[in-house]
Amino acid sequence: MQPITEMLKLLERHAELENGLRQPGGLHVAEKQDVHALRERLQRYPQTVTAILQAAQTLRRPVDTLQPQDVHRLLV
Numbered sequence: 001m002q003p004i005t006e007m008l009k010l011l012e013r014h015a016e017l018e019n020g021l022r023q024p025g026g027l028h029v030a031e032k033q034d035v036h037a038l039r040e041r042l043q044r045y046p047q048t049v050t051a052i053l054q055a056a057q058t059l060r061r062p063v064d065t066l067q068p069q070d071v072h073r074l075l076v
Contacts, residue, residue, distance in 0.1 A: 004048055004071050007042065008071070010042055011052060011064070012064045013034075014035065014038045015063070017031055051074070051075055058074060059074075
């Protein structure tokens with residue numbers, strides 16, 4: 001369940017950074033680099049990310065409210 005937990009945290013952080021990009025003033029250069037680094041890390045586990053997104057859709061909940069158990073329960 002390690003990748004699920006890690007990917008949930010990364011997706012939550014990614015959403016925070018993406019929202020920051022849309023705000024007036026945007027993000028600092030370091031934060032923009034974090035966005036790219038997060039995207040690369042998320043691409044390493046495409047099946048896990050897909051499972052998380054499907055769980056969010058199935059449960060009709062935002063990704064940042066999911067727990068690893070929610071995703072795991074739907075995989076089994």
